[in-house]
Amino acid sequence: MVLEEKKKIEVYDTGGPRLTFSYGPQHPGTGHFRMIVTVSGDTIVDLEPDPGFVHRGEEKMAEYKTWITNIPHLERPAILDAAGMVIPYCLTVEKLMDVEIPGRAKYLRTIVAELDRIASHLYWFSLYGVFLGHTTMFLWCVNDREFILDLSQLITGQRFTHAYYVPGGVRNDAPKQVPKELVKEFKYYYSRMIGREPSQEELSEDFSKYVLAVTHFMELRLDHYYEMFFNSEIFLERVRNIGVLKREDAIRLGVPGTTLRASGVKYDTRVNDPYDAYPFLKFEIPVRNEGDCYARAMVGYQEIRESLKIIRQAIEQMPEGPFKLKQHPVVIKVPKGEALGRAEAARGEIIYYIVSDGTDKPYRLRMITPSFRLLPALKHLTIGARIADIPPIYWSLNYWPVEADR
Amino acid sequence: MTWERLRKIIDDVKEKFGEDLVREVYVEGKIAKIVVKKEFIVEVARYLRDTHGFDHVKGVTGVDLSRLREGGGPYIEVLYHLGSLEDQELNDVILNISVLLDIENPTVSSLYSIWPSVEFHEREVYDMLGVIFNGHPKLERILLPEYWMDIPPLRKEYKVPGRE
Numbered sequence: 371m372v373l374e375e376k377k378k379i380e381v382y383d384t385g386g387p388r389l390t391f392s393y394g395p396q397h398p399g400t401g402h403f404r405m406i407v408t409v410s411g412d413t414i415v416d417l418e419p420d421p422g423f424v425h426r427g428e429e430k431m432a433e434y435k436t437w438i439t440n441i442p443h444l445e446r447p448a449i450l451d452a453a454g455m456v457i458p459y460c461l462t463v464e465k466l467m468d469v470e471i472p473g474r475a476k477y478l479r480t481i482v483a484e485l486d487r488i489a490s491h492l493y494w495f496s497l498y499g500v501f502l503g504h505t506t507m508f509l510w511c512v513n514d515r516e517f518i519l520d521l522s523q524l525i526t527g528q529r530f531t532h533a534y535y536v537p538g539g540v541r542n543d544a545p546k547q548v549p550k551e552l553v554k555e556f557k558y559y560y561s562r563m564i565g566r567e568p569s570q571e572e573l574s575e576d577f578s579k580y581v582l583a584v585t586h587f588m589e590l591r592l593d594h595y596y597e598m599f600f601n602s603e604i605f606l607e608r609v610r611n612i613g614v615l616k617r618e619d620a621i622r623l624g625v626p627g628t629t630l631r632a633s634g635v636k637y638d639t640r641v642n643d644p645y646d647a648y649p650f651l652k653f654e655i656p657v658r659n660e661g662d663c664y665a666r667a668m669v670g671y672q673e674i675r676e677s678l679k680i681i682r683q684a685i686e687q688m689p690e691g692p693f694k695l696k697q698h699p700v701v702i703k704v705p706k707g708e709a710l711g712r713a714e715a716a717r718g719e720i721i722y723y724i725v726s727d728g729t730d731k732p733y734r735l736r737m738i739t740p741s742f743r744l745l746p747a748l749k750h751l752t753i754g755a756r757i758a759d760i761p762p763i764y765w766s767l768n769y770w771p772v773e774a775d776r
Numbered sequence: 777m778t779w780e781r782l783r784k785i786i787d788d789v790k791e792k793f794g795e796d797l798v799r800e801v802y803v804e805g806k807i808a809k810i811v812v813k814k815e816f817i818v819e820v821a822r823y824l825r826d827t828h829g830f831d832h833v834k835g836v837t838g839v840d841l842s843r844l845r846e847g848g849g850p851y852i853e854v855l856y857h858l859g860s861l862e863d864q865e866l867n868d869v870i871l872n873i874s875v876l877l878d879i880e881n882p883t884v885s886s887l888y889s890i891w892p893s894v895e896f897h898e899r900e901v902y903d904m905l906g907v908i909f910n911g912h913p914k915l916e917r918i919l920l921p922e923y924w925m926d927i928p929p930l931r932k933e934y935k936v937p938g939r940e
Binding site (some may be wrong): 421427431622623624630635706708712719721726727728736738746770775 | 803807809859920934
């Protein structure tokens with residue numbers, strides 16, 4: 371135990387008898403993940419995260435599969451954020467192969483990555499809401515997410531786990547038209563949720579116009595979320611000044627993503643180590659200084675707005691042309707060497723370290739996911755807190771057990 | 777620009793610790809790696825933290841080199857992926873430091889005292905490749921079940937049942 375944590379507990383510890391129990395893995399507040407909690411009264415004096423219940427051996431599996439057949443299973447750690455999981459893999463393989471993908475592929479990758487980021491964040495907020503006793507948030511987010519997933523499906527062919535990215539580009543081009551039924555559904559849902567009919571312009575069957583209409587709709591809905599959830603007492607009372615992660619602790623513990631940015635560090639791989647179409651797009655990195663559960667939620671909320679901005683720009687700027695280098699056979703050979711690639715997934719920075727020995731399979735594939743890097747922060751924040759604070763702290767970190775276990 | 781900075785850092789480390797203790801793998805845009813003799817890993821790590829501002833570890837990787845066609849051998853390589861958040865220029869790059877350990881007796885000093893962020897990553901490498909990190913506060917299984925009795929699964933000699 372770190373020295374300062376010891377000090378903190380001395381302040382809270384009532385000196386009464388201690389109790390150690392398992393929080394999870396079946397507990398509805400944790401997912402497939404266990405915390406071994408020791409309490410004195412209802413103050414947590416020790417907490418040991420115990421991941422591994424959904425470990426699938428992705429890294430070992432990757433050594434048995436070819437460079438292309440690795441793509442679908444590497445998405446599985448975070449199926450809602452399939453783009454975030456696979457883009458850095460493709461970037462690293464492209465680095466090893468020394469290829470540059472076509473411009474249109476860069477934009478298509480960026481659009482799908484941002485759609486996945488929005489879908490992942492909406493799912494995060496839906497669970498965040500429901501575990502803090504706010505069921506409406508769950509229903510709203512999951513419902514609105516459908517239109518984002520429909521867009522993913524139109525572009526990639528799948529709602530999630532698209533297997534859309536291949537080293538050298540993307541698998542197929544975006545469509546020109548949107549099915550009539552989808553526009554009809556959108557019109558119905560729009561008028562029910564916003565309270566008025568969408569304009570004629572927004573009911574176009576043209577793909578780019580439809581994307582713009584959906585992003586506009588999502589922005590209106592984000593205002594609703596703010597009024598109903600992010601500014602509501604039910605939420606604020608549970609999250610303000612709870613689980614405060616100081617800037618220096620965030621850096622010391624090496625946390626990624628929204629958690630890091632909510633602690634006042636302006637760091638986002640999309641800007642700091644730009645890839646795909648991000649260097650050509652204008653967007654902000656939301657940063658807050660409080661470092662509490664509320665700040666982490668609000669950083670995620672602002673990120674959805676920025677993602678919508680990115681999608682709109684990317685749709686407008688997307689060049690014509692090929693969307694991949696050439697038709698990839700199932701078996702490609704990657705030159706010998708080692709490379710390190712990274713990207714910003716919905717939960718933070720994800721890193722791949724790949725060693726190739728010139729064959730059709732990776733010699734070693736290492737995947738460092740953002741959730742795994744959140745474990746020290748989870749331990750740090752919960753020690754000294756109350757039992758009732760575990761759900762807000764846990765969900766504000768946006769920790770995803772499957773992604774951590776791989 | 778920042779890759780030039782990495783280049784300078786590697787040169788500086790080589791100058792400080794000498795060519796025979798430190799060796800480099802540097803391919804611009806792909807990887808920048810300092811391979812250190814295992815006795816000096818803590819010293820080099822402390823030097824990188826204090827002098828060059830690498831304030832956290834993004835991950836720790838173990839690689840079993842025994843079946844690598846070229847450049848392999850009976851070794852386990854342990855890499856630390858270092859990053860900096862305070863230094864704006866170093867934000868953009870990752871520096872790797874690595875040690876080669878004998879596969880029969882893979883033991884090395886833990887870097888927990890330098891960077892607390894390695895805690896769970898080192899546990900994972902212990903779990904998956906059987907590397908012992910001396911001085912780690914809690915070196916226990918993390919992802920594998922507690923009752924795992926087989927050889928560490930990311931060693932090349934481990935065969936996945938039903939695959940080979």
